[in-house]
Amino acid sequence: xxxxxxxxxxxxADDDRLYSIEEAATALNVGVxxxxxxxxxxxxxxxxxxxHVRIQGSALNHFARLGLVSPVRERESMASRDRAYxxxxxxxxxxx
Numbered sequence: 001x002x003x004x005x006x007x008x009x010x011x012x013a014d015d016d017r018l019y020s021i022e023e024a025a026t027a028l029n030v031g032v033x034x035x036x037x038x039x040x041x042x043x044x045x046x047x048x049x050x051x052h053v054r055i056q057g058s059a060l061n062h063f064a065r066l067g068l069v070s071p072v073r074e075r076e077s078m079a080s081r082d083r084a085y086x087x088x089x090x091x092x093x094x095x096x
Contacts, residue, residue, distance in 0.1 A: 018047065018054035027060055038063070 021039075025032045035055070038044040045059040082088075 016057045018056060019060065021053055021055075024055045024060055028064065 019027060021032055021035050025035045028035070035044075039046045039053055039055075044055065044063045047054045047056070
């Protein structure tokens with residue numbers, strides 16, 4: 001089962017069991033159609049057992065970590081925006 005954590009990963013698998021398409025969708029809080037699309041596009045690792053598709057917990061974790069977006073400090077983002085538009089800013093204003 002998946003639990004929330006304060007670490008860098010959004011989801012942590014307690015075990016490395018095989019999840020069905022429906023269970024994987026529930027664990028990632030997405031629709032079944034999205035999981036099917038991810039497997040058909042080979043964007044998530046999966047195992048075929050006969051006609052059944054199973055996804056390991058570690059593959060779900062890996063996919064969740066790929067979508068992790070780190071926060072950006074406001075001053076840094078403003079400075080990069082200003083540089084992109086050619087705006088010159090007084091360095092003393094930015095340091096305060």
